[in-house]
Amino acid sequence: MSRVDAEPGARLPEKGLGLALEILEQVARRDEGSTAADIARAVGASRATVYRIVNSLVRDEYLVRRADFSGFLLGARVLELAAVVDAHRRPPYAPVVEALRTETGEAVHLFGFHSAGLTILDEDPAHPLSDPATLLGDPTRSAIGHLWLIGHHDRDAPRAPRWRTRPSAEDLRAIAEAYTVRGYTEQAAMLAPDRGCLAVPVRNERAETIGALTLSTSISRLSVAARHVHALRGGADELTRLEPLSGW
Amino acid sequence: MSALADAIRQGRPRTDLGGSSPFSGLRRRHARTVDVVAQSVAATAPAGVLLIHPGALYERSGSFAFLDIAITITLVVGVALVIGMFARRVASTGSLYTFAARGLGAHVGLVAGSALGIGYLAIAMNTLSSGSSRIAQLAMGGAEPPGWLTVLLMLVFGAVIAVVIARGLRMSTRMLLVIESIAVLTVLGLSIAALSVTRWDLGLLVPDPSHASIDAIMTGVAFALIGFVGFESGVALGPETRRPFAAVPRAILVSVGATGIVMLVGTAAQLSIVAEQADEASLATVTGLSWLVDLIVAVSFLACALAMTNAATRLAFAMSREGLLPEVFGRVSRRGVPAIGGLALAAFVFAVPGLIYALGGSRQELRVVTSPGSTIGFVLAYALMCLAAPVFLARIGELTVRATVLAAVPLAGLLAVLGFYIAATASANLAGVLWALAILGAVVGAGAVRLARHPGLAARVGVHDWPIDADCLDTAERR
Numbered sequence: 001m002s003r004v005d006a007e008p009g010a011r012l013p014e015k016g017l018g019l020a021l022e023i024l025e026q027v028a029r030r031d032e033g034s035t036a037a038d039i040a041r042a043v044g045a046s047r048a049t050v051y052r053i054v055n056s057l058v059r060d061e062y063l064v065r066r067a068d069f070s071g072f073l074l075g076a077r078v079l080e081l082a083a084v085v086d087a088h089r090r091p092p093y094a095p096v097v098e099a100l101r102t103e104t105g106e107a108v109h110l111f112g113f114h115s116a117g118l119t120i121l122d123e124d125p126a127h128p129l130s131d132p133a134t135l136l137g138d139p140t141r142s143a144i145g146h147l148w149l150i151g152h153h154d155r156d157a158p159r160a161p162r163w164r165t166r167p168s169a170e171d172l173r174a175i176a177e178a179y180t181v182r183g184y185t186e187q188a189a190m191l192a193p194d195r196g197c198l199a200v201p202v203r204n205e206r207a208e209t210i211g212a213l214t215l216s217t218s219i220s221r222l223s224v225a226a227r228h229v230h231a232l233r234g235g236a237d238e239l240t241r242l243e244p245l246s247g248w
Numbered sequence: 249m250s251a252l253a254d255a256i257r258q259g260r261p262r263t264d265l266g267g268s269s270p271f272s273g274l275r276r277r278h279a280r281t282v283d284v285v286a287q288s289v290a291a292t293a294p295a296g297v298l299l300i301h302p303g304a305l306y307e308r309s310g311s312f313a314f315l316d317i318a319i320t321i322t323l324v325v326g327v328a329l330v331i332g333m334f335a336r337r338v339a340s341t342g343s344l345y346t347f348a349a350r351g352l353g354a355h356v357g358l359v360a361g362s363a364l365g366i367g368y369l370a371i372a373m374n375t376l377s378s379g380s381s382r383i384a385q386l387a388m389g390g391a392e393p394p395g396w397l398t399v400l401l402m403l404v405f406g407a408v409i410a411v412v413i414a415r416g417l418r419m420s421t422r423m424l425l426v427i428e429s430i431a432v433l434t435v436l437g438l439s440i441a442a443l444s445v446t447r448w449d450l451g452l453l454v455p456d457p458s459h460a461s462i463d464a465i466m467t468g469v470a471f472a473l474i475g476f477v478g479f480e481s482g483v484a485l486g487p488e489t490r491r492p493f494a495a496v497p498r499a500i501l502v503s504v505g506a507t508g509i510v511m512l513v514g515t516a517a518q519l520s521i522v523a524e525q526a527d528e529a530s531l532a533t534v535t536g537l538s539w540l541v542d543l544i545v546a547v548s549f550l551a552c553a554l555a556m557t558n559a560a561t562r563l564a565f566a567m568s569r570e571g572l573l574p575e576v577f578g579r580v581s582r583r584g585v586p587a588i589g590g591l592a593l594a595a596f597v598f599a600v601p602g603l604i605y606a607l608g609g610s611r612q613e614l615r616v617v618t619s620p621g622s623t624i625g626f627v628l629a630y631a632l633m634c635l636a637a638p639v640f641l642a643r644i645g646e647l648t649v650r651a652t653v654l655a656a657v658p659l660a661g662l663l664a665v666l667g668f669y670i671a672a673t674a675s676a677n678l679a680g681v682l683w684a685l686a687i688l689g690a691v692v693g694a695g696a697v698r699l700a701r702h703p704g705l706a707a708r709v710g711v712h713d714w715p716i717d718a719d720c721l722d723t724a725e726r727r
Contacts, residue, residue, distance in 0.1 A: 024252050025250055025251060028251035028254070028255045028723050035644065035645040035646075051648065055336050055337075058336070058493055060491070061493075061719075064720050065714075066714075067265075069644040073265075074252075075721065076261065076719055076720060079256060079259055081252075081256060082259075
């Protein structure tokens with residue numbers, strides 16, 4: 001679909017998923033319903049191939065035949081393709097995070113918070129997370145986890161990873177006091193022996209913390225990396241103004 | 249943004265298709281493939297058929313009996329493939345009736361539907377009375393049972409059928425599955441035991457050219473075909489089945505395949521027994537378990553009566569929702585089942601043989617009419633559906649050469665079988681054939697009168713479980 005967007009004249013491969021998606025697109029374009037022969041003409045594939053695919057789409061209820069068999073309609077099951085549509089769509093936060101990566105020259109990641117843990121929204125493709133399992137399991141071992149512990153989180157994400165450890169009250173107080181002094185959180189060598197990280201909160205319009213931007217670097221540069229905190233905060237402010245963040 | 253992505257993002261149901269289907273009230277989309285298979289297999293009643301047919305088939309076709317079965321299976325697979333063409337596109341409790349009407353119009357549909365309905369009810373009456381009288385005989389320790397006992401048992405089993413149908417689809421299909429599986433496994437076990445006794449003499453499976461005659465083969469096929477009818481009845485469960493366009497065609501092919509294999513193995517066993525002991529040839533005598541054989545036949549036939557009544561109830565449901573039949577057949581119970589229609593038809597299936605017994609008749613008098621009635625009914629309905637398939641596909645712009653050939657071959661076979669059957673039966677049982685044709689003519693005539701009196705009715709014939717607003721996604725362009 002996105003390829004139809006990007007290059008209007010371009011043809012998807014004449015078989016399999018590509019053709020199936022193009023057939024769905026044709027049906028979506030013509031509301032009055034098109035016959036299988038119309039669809040075959042529009043997508044430029046052989047009629048036998050189109051009949052086969054159309055019938056398998058009907059079988060799986062992505063397409064529905066009109067009562068008088070004069071054409072096809074989109075079946076409600078097409079909604080299950082929402083993930084495919086969104087996979088092709090560049091999320092609105094992507095440009096903000098990428099600008100930060102270019103500006104700082106370091107690994108920048110974006111996380112979302114939910115009531116029981118973290119969701120990775122945008123991992124830096126050039127510098128992947130060193131230990132995602134620990135990061136997502138133990139809030140005391142990461143800068144982002146510290147932010148989560150300080151913030152208030154009622155967003156529910158049932159299938160997202162959940163914390164496996166609970167910090168003590170004393171740990172919590174220490175983390176909160178350090179944050180009050182610094183205004184951001186920091187972690188050194190707790191996930192990987194040679195890496196450190198700092199994190200600033202992303203808030204919504206009601207000033208609730210809904211996620212965090214993190215910057216990770218080598219231990220030796222961690223101290224000077226603090227000069228990027230201003231850029232990170234700018235990025236977090238920009239994300240606040242993006243309406244679709246509520247869709248995390 | 250693409251129109252598809254737009255429609256998905258809006259995620260709004262349509263508003264122009266209406267909020268209820270013609271089958272509203274019926275409990276939709278809850279049964280599974282296995283339920284459709286159970287309905288189809290039980291209606292075929294392979295266990296009962298196996299224990300009765302092969303010997304009778306041998307009497308008719310001699311050494312061509314096994315070949316007859318093989319030809320019949322080929323024909324039935326052909327019909328099943330044509331059913332698949334429709335069942336991938338239409339889900340209706342009217343099954344073959346709706347298919348024929350969709351292709352060839354209301355009047356031809358009416359003929360197909362009447363023929364199919366007569367077939368279902370005739371077999372249901374046959375199997376209910378046959379199963380009941382066998383049980384009565386077992387209860388009497390093998391002596392000829394008095395008529396009142398058979399009628400009493402028919403009443404009891406008829407009531408059980410009515411209750412099971414009213415309780416809901418899955419109740420009846422799961423019961424059918426268990427009963428028929430046990431019966432088939434027992435028959436196969438007996439067959440293998442018998443084959444061991446006769447030292448696997450398969451000589452009779454090879455056709456003897458001196459027996460060859462097209463007449464013998466065709467009447468043999470017609471006779472063997474009646475052992476397979478009912479395999480299509482699962483189609484009627486389409487609207488009640490999850491993903492019907494996937495489940496129903498698959499289930500029909502599975503049913504045909506499974507029944508075909510069972511029939512081939514069982515027939516081979518029985519025919520080899522015939523070879524061994526030509527005078528007293530049956531599984532019962534070879535294994536010495538005649539009570540068990542009788543019990544299996546009875547149970548399998550009673551299950552068949554249930555399945556056939558179930559199918560007839562669904563057919564009547566569709567006709568009632570169109571306005572062809574009284575509204576009572578289209579009424580659904582709290583469980584979403586056409587319970588009252590099922591009750592009425594079960595009562596009818598009991599009443600006809602009950603009346604014949606009450607008038608001093610027997611099962612044989614019943615069979616004089618129901619036997620040709622069921623054969624003509626089913627073969628005619630199958631043939632009309634095969635004729636309708638290419639017309640329907642052409643109408644919706646999806647006809648291919650392959651589909652035309654796939655429909656033409658079984659059509660030719662069915663017409664030949666029908667012709668030979670009527671010719672052969674007319675000389676042996678002319679009254680029965682005439683009665684069957686007269687009943688069919690009367691039903692079709694009554695339907696035609698109703699179609700003529702109510703002008704809007706013909707347009708409504710062929711209703712199916714068409715999509716409603718909630719089944720579809722609105723496209724952005726329309727607003």
